Amino acid sequence: MKAAAFDYIRPDTLGAAITLLTKHGPDAKLIAGGQSLLPALNLRLSAPGLLIDIGRLAELRGITLADRTLHIGAGCTHAQVMNHPMVQRHAPLIARALAAVAHPAIRARGTFGGSLANADPAAELPACALALDAVMQAQGPAGPRRIPAAHFFTSLFETALAPDEVLTGVDIPIQGDTQWGFAELARRTGDYAMVGLAAVARPGTIRLGWFSVGQTAILAHRAAAILTEGGPLEAACTALADDLPAHDDPQASAAMRLHLARVLLRRVVGAWGGR
Template identity: 65%
Template sequence: MKPAPFDYVRAGSVAEAVGLLAAHEGAKLLAGGQSLLPALNFRLSAPGLLVDIGRIADLRRIDVTATMLRIGAGCTHATLLDAPEIAAHAPLIATALAHVAHPAIRSRGTIGGSLANADPAAELPACMLALDATIIAEGQAGARRIAAADFFTGLFETALEPGEILTAVEIPLVPGRRHGFAELARRHGDYALVGLAAAAEGDAVRLGFFAVGHAALRAPAAERALADGAAGIEAACAALAGDLPPHADPEISAPVRLHLARVLLRRVMKECLAP
């Protein structure tokens, strides 16, 4: 199939893109297009206008301050994989991105597109939960800051308001932060059957599970158990029965998914809590 007819405008700035969204009801943003273009081709989406934000320079910046790593929403996966700022301050992101699809997809897909799409099997939303990130959105009312914990609201749903653009992600810099990541997929590059991103700061651990429900999610009871460090891993595994919603699909049953989540938790915690 081919897309339904649409108009196309390349925006030169975030302000221009916000104005175009406000002026054209139902307009869609085009950045990397790795999720949008298949939807257009299958006519699952039929906007009257595409607003291309892929060449807005401000959306492709990576900035580091004394306390914060700021990643522009237009940065591609490939850019982040190679960026020294990511390797130095948020290696969890680079580790996760190595599992995302294949080089052709990573060269076009963007961090903002992945987060705004909110695919429950995607790696980056879980990383944002683990890293305690803040999502920056801009609309006609100005910029708005949204905690990652509040951003992913359901299946392909986020806290973005109509007309808002996800412009950046901010990650606090925490000395000594440790991370771990693992996912299970039928083949490398396939969507994960179960995945986990984790970050440890002192005695506190944040777990970001993906492909276990309708959105990336934390596991608060398991996190509390992990306050005991390695001694709490088995208690954390037991707590996952209450933290993770029963979730079955044609690929895998709910009991098997829970079992695999526990396997990944043990694996990731050994990495994350290693001295």
């Protein structure tokens, strides 16, 4: 199939992009890497009247470290983020998760912010953002806004972004003495995962971000609390029955998905040692 007819504009500044979003409302869509939007257009699952190309905006690029916070611009590609020395040193969970995203051609075009704003529940980055307690930076006509990851992913392919806001970047707090782990199970390399886990252990807290388990990426609060308090790993595995929704789809039954989630939790937390 081919996409329905649409107009195309590539603004020179972020402000111009926001103005276009405000003017055209729900008839406009942002495009950057296009790795999710273009297939949806071709299948006519989406039919905007206007595409606003923000893929070349310098304001959305850049990876910086300041005040114990790693900032990743929304327009950086997966490959750029995955291979950046500061990401590999200060947020290795992100680098590891991006290596599991699809294939090199997709990682060369898809953008960091695009994956988060798309809010696909089977994508790796939303779960990483939850596990790392990241903060999303958005910009709209009213100015900048900061949205904690825990409040960003609201429903299936839905976020807390207003229709006239652009995700501009992500702030990740950096702490010493951090352990992390990542694992996913997919039928083939590059396929969407049947279930996946991004885990972070910092002094006094453990966060378990799950993907491909429901309508959104989620945090497993009960299991994390057990582990944070020094409880047994098997008790945390049992608690996943309460943390994770009973999610059936063509890839796996709810029972199978829960079993696989427990397998991943044992692998990731078991690798930390001492449990």
